[in-house]
Amino acid sequence: MARKHTDRLESGDGSHHPGPPRFVTVGEGFVNPNGDEMETRDELAPWNLDRNPDGEYTWHVADVPEGSTATPTDAPIAEFVPDVSGEYTFVLEAPDGEHELTVRAFPQQEAEGEQPRPQVRLEVTTNADQDRTQNRNQERVQFEATAQLADDAAAGDEKPDTDLTVEFYTDDWNALELDGQNSVSRAALESLERPARVYAVAVTDDGRYSIPDAVEVWVGSGAGDADDAVGIAERSDIHVERPFEPPSWVEDAIVYEIFTRRFPDQEDPTFETIADRIDHLADLGVDVLWLTPMLETDRGFGTPDSQGGPHGYHTDDYLRVDPDLGTMADFEALVDACHDHDIRVVFDLVINHTGDTHPFYEAAVDDSHPEHERYRDWYRWKNFAERDADTYFGWEGIPNLDHSNPAVRAYLLDVIDFWAPLVDGFRTDVAWGVPLGFWTEVADRLRRYDAKFFLLDETIPSDVEMGGGRFHMHHDDVLHDTLESVAAAAVAADGGGAADAGRGEEEGNGDGEERKRDDEGGNGDGEAKAKADGAHNDTDTEDAVVDTFSDMSVDAIDGASAILDAVSERARRGAHPDSEWLLYVENHDTDRFLAEHGRDAQQAAAAATFTLPGSPMLYYGQETGLTERREPMNWDGFDTAVLEYYRNLLDLRQSVPALQRAAALERVPYEAGTKYAVAYARDASAVHQIVDQTGVEDGPQRVLVVLNFSPEPTTVRVNERISGPDLLSGAQVVSESDGDESEWDWAVTVDSAVVLESEGSATE
Incomplete structure (x- = not known):
């Protein structure tokens, strides 16, 4: 590794000054x-x-x-x-x-x-x-x-x-x-x-x-x-x-999240076998690998699905990797392998809580432990006499740390100092549970150490206060939940079953298994939309979690145009102009979009994440046809049609300036055969007119994107001066409107997603 993890970092001017105004x-x-x-x-x-x-x-x-x-x-x-x-x-x-x-x-x-x-x-x-x-x-x-x-x-x-x-x-x-x-x-x-x-x-x-x-x-x-x-x-x-x-390096990055213990070869799931699979990410064109937790934990290999599978969010040791995955040297070799492929590595930092088997917590609850008096104040308590720890949503296995204790903050700064030189960024789990002021210090500390270090927060609902000096990027839960709402409504309106819409009988998960809903899957880390963790399976609590986490979408009553409203929500809520957004259709805490809404809706939603402003994220197996939330990667059974579609999406995102960060998002007039279709434009021409053209990629400066969440193809009419084949599939999908009676100049036939080069509005 080029960087070393031996030096103590410092925040601000190195004093105890409490930071900015x-x-x-x-x-x-x-x-x-x-x-x-x-x-x-x-x-x-x-x-x-x-x-x-x-x-x-x-x-x-x-x-x-x-x-x-x-x-x-x-x-x-x-x-x-x-x-x-x-x-x-x-x-x-x-x-x-x-x-x-x-x-x-x-x-x-x-x-x-x-x-x-x-x-x-x-x-x-x-x-x-x-x-x-x-x-x-x-x-x-x-x-x-x-x-x-x-x-x-x-x-x-x-x-x-x-x-x-x-x-x-x-x-x-x-x-x-x-x-x-x-x-x-x-x-x-x-x-x-x-x-x-x-x-x-x-x-x-x-x-x-x-x-x-x-x-x-x-x-x-x-x-x-x-x-x-x-x-x-x-x-x-x-x-x-x-x-x-x-x-x-973050601004146009494509992120790939792996469920660390289910991504490598299952016969030998280690850091080494993850490293052996990095070629797959490199071939796709991935820029950032997000590893779910890989520290020592009691939620590692052998954890049943009823407790969320081997997710690792119950930390037992912040300074030691899970020995079942390998050694620290093996982990560093994995990071080196990623860097050799120009892929940066993001570490899942879990400092809102520990596992209840962490030595600190065991000392806190044991009166006879020699460190009891020290560690009892490291946690938040509802009732200490009854050893009833403060937790979220009844997740009893993850007691919340008390960040009001100076010793806790000092220890967590040491944890950050240890890992920062080894990785390229942190994704912070349950970031909303940690005081804002602490994140301000962490961000300042890391920037002074390495201005290229990256910070991604998880707050649900996404909190714009996390921007502007705290985190560079936020999970866009509003867009995610809006994509879910639009897809569910589109499939329901078509009269088909959500699980099978748009999928042929042979279109399984690549290994011949029937799709089955992960109804007993735990959330594991404070994020899940549906299930409480561990043995705490009270239905009322589960419903409360669902109600809290899954109602972040923009009202989709008007159909697919709601996804544009979801993007507009960022500015309406006052997000910092430099805030980046992580765009995703699924992650380790959601059901698989393919299983829930069908292939056409999944392709439309994925195209939205790759063509709207923000950084697209793939959850492992999304591109290979997996249908269960946390199942092993189907290395020997890729759905080749799904994989080819995602390869095209990634290639398009990386080669077309109009789809990258600097390009403007424009609403355009359109007429569609279903309200579950939407059209919009991305335009980079204004940006490239005022900057040095050296190094600007060849490719369309303006594109028209048309998405269709319905299981059936539809026609969308526009007044954009569009030309050429669909940049995503290569198919000819554009026809000139018939006669002079139509107010629309062009018609686009779209199954799920189409991207077309455009010269602007035909009415200008």
Whole structure:
């Protein structure tokens, strides 16, 4: 391995300063209670607790808005609920001195979630950009921001009757202040020991506020690649970076998730046999391998299906791989094999909970254990006397860690320090259960260690607060559930059975077995849509989990156009402009789309994930015809027709600029024979007109995508100037509309998905 896992990492400036300014809502603030399975948690905490978890830390408020009487709790990791909107200044007294923290509290909203949330983009220029003769000593850096509401784009000239303002903040650990024009002198930047970070927050007139955007600025020699993106002149040695941007390798990545103990050859399922199968991923064109947990666990090989199979989400040792899979050297060899194929590796980080067989938990519940007094406070308890741990949804085998304990945070930072040099990113399980402030520190810590390190969160429903300085990418559960809803409605409307729609009698899972629903499959890790874990199989609890997790879709009453509404939801909820989205039709916690909705609907849904903005993900066996959630990979029985379809999808995604990240998504007028068909365009031409053309891939700059979730073919009519064969199948599917009476110029015949080169609207 090129990187070593021996050095301790550090967060922020290396001190116990509690991080960047915080933005909260009156009446909510920073709270981390037991229960409340779906509520976002947060706290005020010192950073770098791994240096001194046993030190004395106290909080007090130095300045509050007029009328406020709120105070923080008396704990090293404190809770605080603001009672008045305005700006608060906190002081943390730590072993290394006093540290100030700015907290901005915004008014509580009466109808939260109904109105769109603003978005903001921070830009940077210097006066040298306008005046090339400017003396560098007089050079100033100007911060400007563009704010918008999601409705702005849809409303055209009819803008919402809402005023937007922008507030600017700087990190409290730098003695940097902006002037009244939101600028700073070159001299002020030169006086700083560390880069200065500036934040912008957009605010509506009724107090709705955006996820903050940020830039880092410093004076140095040579200009970085990031400078051009934020407007700094090439002649300047003032550097600017966007700390919330994802690594460049993530932006158009195709992700492949494997269920670690069911993907390799089943006669010898080890890291080595996974490595032997990496050629399959490379041949597909996969960029990122997401490994479900492979640490020591009591949910490894031999775990029955009634407990979710060998999923590994009940961790027994955070620093040791499962010996049944191999050694640490074997794991590192697997990572090397992936890197040899230009595939990056994402580690499934599970730090919301441990398994109930973890030594820490065993010590916590055993009065006679020599470490009992230490570890009893590492977990959250409903009733400690009865050893009733706080868990989610009755999943009794996974007690929640108490992140309000400095020792827990210190230990988890050590875990992160250990694994970060060995992998390329973390996918964080049950990320919503860990306080936001801790994720802020983790993201800062990892970025300072390796700016190319990648962070993917699991929050259900996806939480836009996880963006903007915490995670680069979010599971797009809204799109996933909308695809499920549209497919189910389409199959039901056709009158066919969901399980068999669109599939011939011979179209099984590749090994001759009949499809059978994994009705007893446990969720295993806090994500599953249907089943509680382990022996806890109370029907009421299971139904509650289903109701909570499976109702995230956009209303599909109008049919397949709902998938475009699902994409629009990202901006309406105020997602950070740099947030990426993981697009999937199934994963280890869902039933297989093919089994539930049939081949045509599966192909349409998969095409949506590969042609809509975001990063497509394949769950192992999705491309080979598997029909059960966590069954072994069918290495000797691929469904070759399904595999060929997915090969074409991946090739298309990687070769067509119009399907990649920078391309715009456009709604287009269309007429379809069923409401379960939808058409839309992706257009990269505007982007490529304003950037250097060097290295831009040949291929269509604009395409029309047509999807059909119905089991039967349909015709979709459009006014796009489309030409050529279907880029996905090579078939001729376009015909000119008959006569002059039709208002539509072209007709497209579509079974499940069609992608066509387009020159734009025929009516322009």
